[in-house]
Amino acid sequence: MVWQLFFTFLKIGFVSFGGGYAVIPMIQYEVEAHGWLDTERFQQAVAMAGMSPGPISTNTATLVGYDSAGVMGGIAATLGMVLPSLAVIVLLSALFFRFQGSKWLRSSLYGLRPIIAGMIAYAALHFGFLSGKEAFTWMTVSTLVICAGCLILLTRYKLHPVAVIAAAGVAGIVIYT
Amino acid sequence: MRSNWQKQLTTCGELFAIFTKIGPSTFGGGYAMIPIIEREIVGKRQWLDESELADMLSLAGSAPGGVAVNSAVFVGYRKAGIAGAIASVIGITLPALLIVIALSLVYVLYGAHPKLVAALKGIHGAVIALILMAAYRMAKAAVIDKTTAVVAIATVLLQVLLKINPIYIIVIGLFAGIAIIKGKEFLGHRTGIDKMPLQPSAQELFAPEYYI
Secondary structure, three states: OHHHHHHHHHHHHHOOOOOHHHHHHHHHHHHHHHOOOOHHHHHHHHHHHHHOOOOHHHHHHHHHHHHHHHHHHHHHHHHHHHHHHHHHHHHHHHOOOOOOOOHHHHHHHHHHHHHHHHHHHHHHHHHHHHOOOOOOOHHHHHHHHHHHHHHHHHHOOOOOHHHHHHHHHHHHHHHHO | OOOHHHHHHHHHHHHHHHHHHHHHHHOOOHHHHHHHHHHHHHHHOOOOOHHHHHHHHHHHHHOOOOHHHHHHHHHHHHHHHHHHHHHHHHHHHHHHHHHHHHHHHHHHHHOOOHHHHHHHHHHHHHHHHHHHHHHHHHHHHHOOOHHHHHHHHHHHHHHHHHOOOHHHHHHHHHHHHHHHHHHHHHHOOOOHHHHOOOOOOHHHHHOOOOOO
């Protein structure tokens, strides 16, 4: 189990271009494929990862690992997530690779970036609404309202993401209890 | 006179200490730590100069992994080789790991508490909003012509309809760009690649809502 966590997150780590929330769809796919956490628990894990200090992708890895296999699982998943960064950056720095001018890199990013943008957009849909089997309920409506409110706070009032998360937590307590 | 490995050990310890301090301040995305790195590493200690910082940003933003972890590896490796890189990664990861595991313990104890469940349900809505913001930011940097717009929309449709493992989509994406550019050049079309910024602008980097 611990090894499985390590190797799965190692695999994700090598393709975690974009970092942060771009990695959520990949983690969610693997979590669902392995049956590590149920949908609601996974959504809670990402919520907790977002409000903890530190990188969101490694925080999510730690939480998924810890939830499915205890402290060792958390450490294994986190290690798997950061080892590719270590290997790739050290290798590229050691080769004195100059990123600015490389046409191959520019071409690759030209195709990769819109794909990542599409993947993050899908992550918002999947994470928000398509993963649950439940029908359209008032729960869906209230989530949409909170989501819209947060978008306004982020874009119009330029609030810090963590402040927005805190506001949504308070809104959740008011609405759901 | 101190021997070489002692000096190396001191540097690694210093790297570990710096990144342990920086780690928790990456609240809300890796780009939040860039100004702190600039102050601590470029300003105070002068371990990197401005052009190396630019290298760091483009490398950390383009390579797989979070910007925070990638930047830590870069600084550590430049300063003290592989040992330095490892010390920096442990420094940047350890505080978050401990805090997250501590939070999990709290969750195990109080996870069934109705107020906590309600708060997490509310935060679910906020996370959707943050993911949407990340998608918008990435799309703004990525969608620079018709081809990239088609690629972005096709990616969403592919995932909705076929549920392909996203890892495969990324691996295809690594080569798709090269194939598209080569194909366009072969046909004599102009490509939008020159318009493409390799790294986000400073204003985007430091804007608090930049959330990738």
